[in-house]
Amino acid sequence: MWLSDRRAVLGGLLGALALAACGFTPAYGPGSPAAGLLDRVLIDAPEDRSAFDLVERLEERLGRPSGAAYRLSYRIDVQSESRTITPTNATTRYNLNGKVHYTLRDLPSDRVLTEGDVTTFTSYSASGTPVATNASEIDARLRLMRLLADQIVTRLIATSGDWGGR
Numbered sequence: 001m002w003l004s005d006r007r008a009v010l011g012g013l014l015g016a017l018a019l020a021a022c023g024f025t026p027a028y029g030p031g032s033p034a035a036g037l038l039d040r041v042l043i044d045a046p047e048d049r050s051a052f053d054l055v056e057r058l059e060e061r062l063g064r065p066s067g068a069a070y071r072l073s074y075r076i077d078v079q080s081e082s083r084t085i086t087p088t089n090a091t092t093r094y095n096l097n098g099k100v101h102y103t104l105r106d107l108p109s110d111r112v113l114t115e116g117d118v119t120t121f122t123s124y125s126a127s128g129t130p131v132a133t134n135a136s137e138i139d140a141r142l143r144l145m146r147l148l149a150d151q152i153v154t155r156l157i158a159t160s161g162d163w164g165g166r
Contacts, residue, residue, distance in 0.1 A: 033160035039063035041156075042107065043072045050076050053142050054100065057149035062156075068107055074152075075101045078144065083123065092127040094137070098144045102152050104163075113163035118151035120144065
């Protein structure tokens, strides 16, 4: 029994050593470029419900700025398309296709640090009552904005070393 415990510990140590050797560091670890994003990104104010949901999730992930160094702008595009149609020509399922173009700027100089597009989709059912269908659509839009916001944060973390996100 003691021998197998020692092997497990040794295996864990070797795994940690391998990760350290490949340059792995935690995204928000001390000294990492992405650590400079936390509580330092001023996000453009939302103008509609989708933008509100997007900004809410971005602020959950990045924090609210106490001393902003960056400004994040975005442009949201959501298209709805019917996916399932009954023989009587009634749509029972919709896809919401979302795309956000984002731009991160250095706040003092207004220089573009990074920009890009993120895309994804969600679906919802339209087979219930009108109230249930509306609730399903609202929920799908919220999920879509959260997914898009998570993709934006992932891209910011991944590219922060290129633009000096400290």
